[in-house]
Amino acid sequence: MKPWLVVTVVGVVTGCCKAAGPVLLGGRTLGGTASRVVALIAPVMLAALVVTQTVGGDRALVLDARRRGGGRTAAAPSVKVSA
């Protein structure tokens, strides 16, 4: 894909996702069950991102020693656990 097309598509979709709540709900807040579901979005998404960044490879689980050490350890060989 052309870079400008990717920039446009990702930009428009991102803008729509970010605006979904404020535009559709306005200043209203969710209550009850919906609010409990929404409250879990942060821990769920962030946990998923942590795992993805720690062991995520190209359709593989890749254990990178630098990531285990939070980036403190210098370059180390990657171990491919599963293809």
Place this chain on the structure above:
Amino acid sequence: MEPEAGLRDGVRAALPIALGPLLFGVSFGLLARGAGIGSVTAIAFSATTFAGAAQFAAVSVLGAGGSVAAAVLLNARYAPMSVAAAGAFRGGLLRRLVDAQLLVDESWALARRDGRFRREILLGAGVLLYVLWIGGTVVGTVVGNSLGSPSDYGLDAAFAALFLGLARPTLVGRRAVTAAVVAAAVVVVLLPFTPPGVPIVAASAACLFGLVR
């Protein structure tokens, strides 16, 4: 509280984490150059999208010739996040639309105080992070060759630490911990078999633990 003072509170709240977005902005600029994206395009990308993870995914897609679906899927999380913070936005439709673009993981997390989202924190932090993200992108694209690859500095390995730092304060209570563990397990199971982005979206189903009283 005066609006200006409120925004300053948001800027101050984001200062302790300011170095991260700046360095990741530099990292993004460097990777964009490596993927053959021009400086203007990379800077425009940061200015119009302002979403780190998805931008990195898009750059990797451009470098590998894959689909842009991963970047789109990564940003799908902003829809429920913006729903959660909807009560913090005020004004007319256009104002809410524009203000919402300052919603990123960090500003969203910082703005959550006592179970509610504070508008001035979200916007103030968002403005600072936006400036740093674009500034970092400019530095990365303009002086990229002299700086080398992000992996030389371990920047590529620092994402996990960044997200872990943001996740820890959200893991309050058994329900949140259970949902997070399940989400992590879903990602581990799906990573070897699905395109990038799919495991994260699938993991979002763990939010349904909120249906349980």
